[in-house]
Amino acid sequence: MTNLKKTYLSISIIVIFMFSFSYMLVPLYDIFCEITGLNGKTNQEKIVGINEVNTDRFVTVKFTSTVAGSEPFNFNPMENEMIVEVGKIYTTSYILTNNTNSLKQITASPSVVPGRDAEYFKKIECFCFTQQQINGKETKELPLQFVIDEDLPLNTKTLILSYTMFNTTDQLGAK
Amino acid sequence: MKNYLYMLALALPAEIMADWEVNMPRGVTPTSEIAYDIHMLMFWITVVIGILVFGVMIYSIIYHRKSVGHQPAKFHESTKVEIIWTVIPFLILVVCAVPATKALIMMEDTSDAGITLKVTGYQWMWEYEYLEDGVNFFSKIDNESNRARRLNSGQNVNNVDNYLRNVDNVVVLPTDTKVRVLLTASDVIHAWWVPELGGKKDAIPGYVNELWINIKKPGVYRGACAELCGKDHGFMPIVVRAVPKMEYEKWVTLQKDNRVAETKGN
Amino acid sequence: MSANIHDIHDQHHHTPSGLMRWITTTNHKDIGSLYLWFSLVMFFIGGFMALIIRAELFEPGLQLVIPGFFNQMTTMHALIMIFGAVMPAFVGLANWQIPIMIGAPDMALPRLNNWSFWILPFAFTMLLSTLFFDSGGPAAGWTLYPPLSLQGGNSMPFVILSIHLLGISSILGAINVIATILNMRAPGMTLMKMPIFIWTWLITAFLLIAAMPVLAGAITMLLTDRFFGTSFFTASGGGDPVMFQHIFWFFGHPEVYILILPAFGIVSTIIPAFSRKKLFGYDSMVYATASIALLSFIVWAHHMFTVGMPLAGEIFFMLTTMLIAVPTGVKVFNWVATMWKGSMTFETPMLFALAFIILFTIGGFSGLMLAMTPADFQYHDTYFVVAHFHYVLVPGAVFAIIAAVYYWLPKWTGKMYSESLGKLHFWLTTVFVNVTFFPMHFVGLAGMPRRIPDYPVQFADFNAIASVGAFGFGLSQILFVYILYNTLKKDVTADDKVWDGAEGLEWTLSSPPPYHSFEKAPRVE
Numbered sequence: 001m002t003n004l005k006k007t008y009l010s011i012s013i014i015v016i017f018m019f020s021f022s023y024m025l026v027p028l029y030d031i032f033c034e035i036t037g038l039n040g041k042t043n044q045e046k047i048v049g050i051n052e053v054n055t056d057r058f059v060t061v062k063f064t065s066t067v068a069g070s071e072p073f074n075f076n077p078m079e080n081e082m083i084v085e086v087g088k089i090y091t092t093s094y095i096l097t098n099n100t101n102s103l104k105q106i107t108a109s110p111s112v113v114p115g116r117d118a119e120y121f122k123k124i125e126c127f128c129f130t131q132q133q134i135n136g137k138e139t140k141e142l143p144l145q146f147v148i149d150e151d152l153p154l155n156t157k158t159l160i161l162s163y164t165m166f167n168t169t170d171q172l173g174a175k
Numbered sequence: 176m177k178n179y180l181y182m183l184a185l186a187l188p189a190e191i192m193a194d195w196e197v198n199m200p201r202g203v204t205p206t207s208e209i210a211y212d213i214h215m216l217m218f219w220i221t222v223v224i225g226i227l228v229f230g231v232m233i234y235s236i237i238y239h240r241k242s243v244g245h246q247p248a249k250f251h252e253s254t255k256v257e258i259i260w261t262v263i264p265f266l267i268l269v270v271c272a273v274p275a276t277k278a279l280i281m282m283e284d285t286s287d288a289g290i291t292l293k294v295t296g297y298q299w300m301w302e303y304e305y306l307e308d309g310v311n312f313f314s315k316i317d318n319e320s321n322r323a324r325r326l327n328s329g330q331n332v333n334n335v336d337n338y339l340r341n342v343d344n345v346v347v348l349p350t351d352t353k354v355r356v357l358l359t360a361s362d363v364i365h366a367w368w369v370p371e372l373g374g375k376k377d378a379i380p381g382y383v384n385e386l387w388i389n390i391k392k393p394g395v396y397r398g399a400c401a402e403l404c405g406k407d408h409g410f411m412p413i414v415v416r417a418v419p420k421m422e423y424e425k426w427v428t429l430q431k432d433n434r435v436a437e438t439k440g441n
Numbered sequence: 442m443s444a445n446i447h448d449i450h451d452q453h454h455h456t457p458s459g460l461m462r463w464i465t466t467t468n469h470k471d472i473g474s475l476y477l478w479f480s481l482v483m484f485f486i487g488g489f490m491a492l493i494i495r496a497e498l499f500e501p502g503l504q505l506v507i508p509g510f511f512n513q514m515t516t517m518h519a520l521i522m523i524f525g526a527v528m529p530a531f532v533g534l535a536n537w538q539i540p541i542m543i544g545a546p547d548m549a550l551p552r553l554n555n556w557s558f559w560i561l562p563f564a565f566t567m568l569l570s571t572l573f574f575d576s577g578g579p580a581a582g583w584t585l586y587p588p589l590s591l592q593g594g595n596s597m598p599f600v601i602l603s604i605h606l607l608g609i610s611s612i613l614g615a616i617n618v619i620a621t622i623l624n625m626r627a628p629g630m631t632l633m634k635m636p637i638f639i640w641t642w643l644i645t646a647f648l649l650i651a652a653m654p655v656l657a658g659a660i661t662m663l664l665t666d667r668f669f670g671t672s673f674f675t676a677s678g679g680g681d682p683v684m685f686q687h688i689f690w691f692f693g694h695p696e697v698y699i700l701i702l703p704a705f706g707i708v709s710t711i712i713p714a715f716s717r718k719k720l721f722g723y724d725s726m727v728y729a730t731a732s733i734a735l736l737s738f739i740v741w742a743h744h745m746f747t748v749g750m751p752l753a754g755e756i757f758f759m760l761t762t763m764l765i766a767v768p769t770g771v772k773v774f775n776w777v778a779t780m781w782k783g784s785m786t787f788e789t790p791m792l793f794a795l796a797f798i799i800l801f802t803i804g805g806f807s808g809l810m811l812a813m814t815p816a817d818f819q820y821h822d823t824y825f826v827v828a829h830f831h832y833v834l835v836p837g838a839v840f841a842i843i844a845a846v847y848y849w850l851p852k853w854t855g856k857m858y859s860e861s862l863g864k865l866h867f868w869l870t871t872v873f874v875n876v877t878f879f880p881m882h883f884v885g886l887a888g889m890p891r892r893i894p895d896y897p898v899q900f901a902d903f904n905a906i907a908s909v910g911a912f913g914f915g916l917s918q919i920l921f922v923y924i925l926y927n928t929l930k931k932d933v934t935a936d937d938k939v940w941d942g943a944e945g946l947e948w949t950l951s952s953p954p955p956y957h958s959f960e961k962a963p964r965v966e
């Protein structure tokens with residue numbers, strides 16, 4: 001009988017552990033993404049204390065955008081393409097227009113291609129760090145300041161930064 | 176059996192065979208060719224293993240049956256034999272893994288692309304954006320297929336030209352150019368797939384994926400969405416027309432002109 | 442253990458009759474039968490849905506159903522067949538066979554056993570009732586990928602609740618199996634003397650308790666994403682839809698082996714019995730099963746090569762997946778070596794077991810091809826995949842279940858089935874299963890995606906053949922029901938040792954076995 005009880009106990013522990021494990025996979029997955037650059041996720045918090053360096057190495061950065069769910073917004077990069085020196089700080093922006101008549105809230109999710117180089121795309125200032133609010137019929141310039149890390153692998157010559165804009169107005173009242 | 180049918184298919188006239196396509200297309204890009212080569216390598220390896228294993232089995236079924244008076248042997252293990260048939264398959268797998276790994280490294284190298292095509296999946300159509308050339312448009316199933324596909328449409332789909340394989344706006348790409356394809360989606364996950372141009376990749380909302388194609392032969396290549404994306408998942412075809420570079424440049428200019436005309440018209 | 446036996450004795454003295462007997466039963470044979478009958482019913486419901494799918498796909502153009510309903514059918518067909526037909530059938534076989542194969546009076550936890558069965562009818566009633574909702578049943582595929590599954594109608598919480606119930610039922614069943622096998626074996630039956638079917642079920646039970654809670658976690662996250670404002674899987678809130686696929690397949694791949702390991706056990710039992718020769722390489726069979734189970738936890742991402750993984754990930758999951766072919770190969774070689782120089786006869790269970798070896802191996806071959814990432818970019822989400830998993834699940838898992846029923850039916854009922862009808866059933870089933878699923882390889886390679894209600898005309902011919910096969914296969918199973926009915930009605934009794942080549946404790950009992958299988962534990966030398 002004691003043996004039997006021991007069996008139940010250990011099995012129950014496995015069951016509970018595996019259920020929690022599925023939730024533990026969430027932070028583990030983020031770490032995994034960070035290491036491998038899966039999905040081209042970039043830093044979502046301001047990077048401070050960056051020193052500019054001269055590298056004389058130039059790469060092309062392309063910008064693109066997507067409006068999720070075909071919402072009534074225009075969302076486009078100010079510049080489609082920039083030639084930037086690795087290690088130098090650059091500023092550009094995205095233009096957002098709200099085609100509706102009411103206040104809206106949006107969030108933008110970044111993704112860098114090639115994903116393995118996402119970690120070298122460092123954002124100092126980005127509209128994607130927080131939710132953005134925009135009045136009806138307003139057009140806004142959303143700034144972005146970034147630096148390409150000098151450790152960027154040598155065979156990478158082009159980086160593409162994409163933002164997907166999501167309408168999160170339904171979360172507006174909650175806050 | 177598959178192979179036998181394949182041979183049989185080869186023996187048939189080409190017109191009949193068109194409807195009896197039994198194998199992966201070899202395609203017209205380096206990635207589709209390598210996928211095909213690895214597919215065929217694995218196919219023949221499994222055919223050989225199959226013939227050996229099933230051969231022994233069938234021999235045994237014919238000769239080692241009670242009704243022919245065969246007496247059961249006593250053996251029921253042999254460490255030597257068991258090690259052999261663990262090690263040999265392992266070695267075969269190592270042999271397969273080498274070209275496959277090489278192929279993957281080649282397939283994932285999107286560097287030095289000539290042009291960038293951004294593909295965005297919507298329920299249920301595609302948007303194409305030529306990042307360098309500033310052309311963009313939506314592409315969805317053509318009207319004729321779309322009418323014929325309705326439940327009880329009363330139309331015989333066999334009479335529809337390229338039923339479910341035609342779109343209103345065709346993607347035009349230059350041949351002999353490395354094209355970097357960026358994939359994303361607006362709503363749910365889709366997958367962009369043209370078999371003759373190589374493998375598929377998922378288009379995921381909020382994230383960007385990439386693949387590259389380099390079309391060696393001008394022509395029209397057809398594909399479809401390959402990830403369940405809701406009720407009209409089966410009705411979002413893809414058509415790519417590959418043309419020589421010169422012609423592609425002309426097409427781009429034409430698109431831009433049309434666009435200018437359109438905005439002026441507004 | 443002795444306390445348990447007393448419990449069971451007490452119940453024996455006031456067993457209710459009629460319907461109440463079945464609702465309150467804690468007897469392993471009654472519960473095993475309930476599971477098996479339930480599975481048969483679900484097999485026909487899921488099969489009916491498959492026939493709706495195949496009828497629509499008989500020719501290009503939409504003739505019968507709208508695309509939304511078609512998607513509900515593919516989703517439900519998978520959920521019903523996996524959780525309603527195959528898994529309960531294996532649990533039913535475990536309930537019937539484990540006590541009588543290890544020399545125990547009953548399962549270790551009789552009451553828990555009763556609950557774990559009776560959860561199922563409620564769960565499936567709820568699941569099936571969603572089809573009658575205004576917004577319809579689940580239509581995002583059985584894999585429930587977000588964001589599509591989050592778009593679903595009102596059915597979603599009910600679907601998730603019913604999957605939770607199915608998970609609880611499987612976990613309870615698995616706890617019972619483990620407790621019984623570890624604690625109630627006859628004296629002298631060491632682990633390495635256990636029948637191979639017991640071994641495969643023990644390993645399956647561990648897979649269940651490790652994998653089902655992960656599924657529970659994944660679908661709970663889906664539920665909170667939809668209704669409680671979390672954003673595990675939505676990019677707008679910092680989540681990632683691909684993460685769902687990782688968590689889901691972390692469950693999903695072990696699930697695949699949950700559906701096939703007991704089948705390996707059955708085939709490893711039947712082949713030696715009708716070859717009149719001991720199972721070749723018992724030890725390596727056990728090790729192969731265990732290594733397949735362990736490997737199943739590190740290969741999950743091969744179901745999602747196209748999501749855009751880093752190169753290292755693609756290579757890793759390709760290599761680990763290929764590695765599974767090694768222990769699986771050992772099993773197939775061992776079965777062939779068991780037959781080699783045997784003295785074979787070909788009764789119905791043996792025929793199904795032989796067809797299993799050939800057709801499962803064909804499914805294994807396409808599995809090996811699918812493991813090759815570069816080629817998988819082409820195969821992924823096409824009918825080639827549909828052909829592959831139907832080959833391992835229908836002539837794989839389902840054939841093994843049918844073989845097991847023919848093999849042990851005379852033991853369970855004390856009555857012999859009609860051998861000629863059984864053989865007819867075998868030939869019809871085997872021919873039609875190939876007519877149904879073999880052409881799917883071709884259309885898949887030629888470029889037909891899966892989960893589509895309509896297709897371009899160039900795929901018409903093979904689809905028509907597959908549809909004809911599917912109806913033939915479905916109708917042949919009515920013969921199976923008739924055979925069961927015909928057997929139960931007979932009064933010809935079967936011998937205690939039904940098959941002259943069979944080994945194991947179950948054959949030392951009477952046919953049918955007494956209510957408490959082994960009142961006195963036998964000694965195993």
Ligand SMILES: [Cu+2]
Pocket residue numbers: 296297299364365366400401402403404408411
């Ligand atoms: Cu789609």
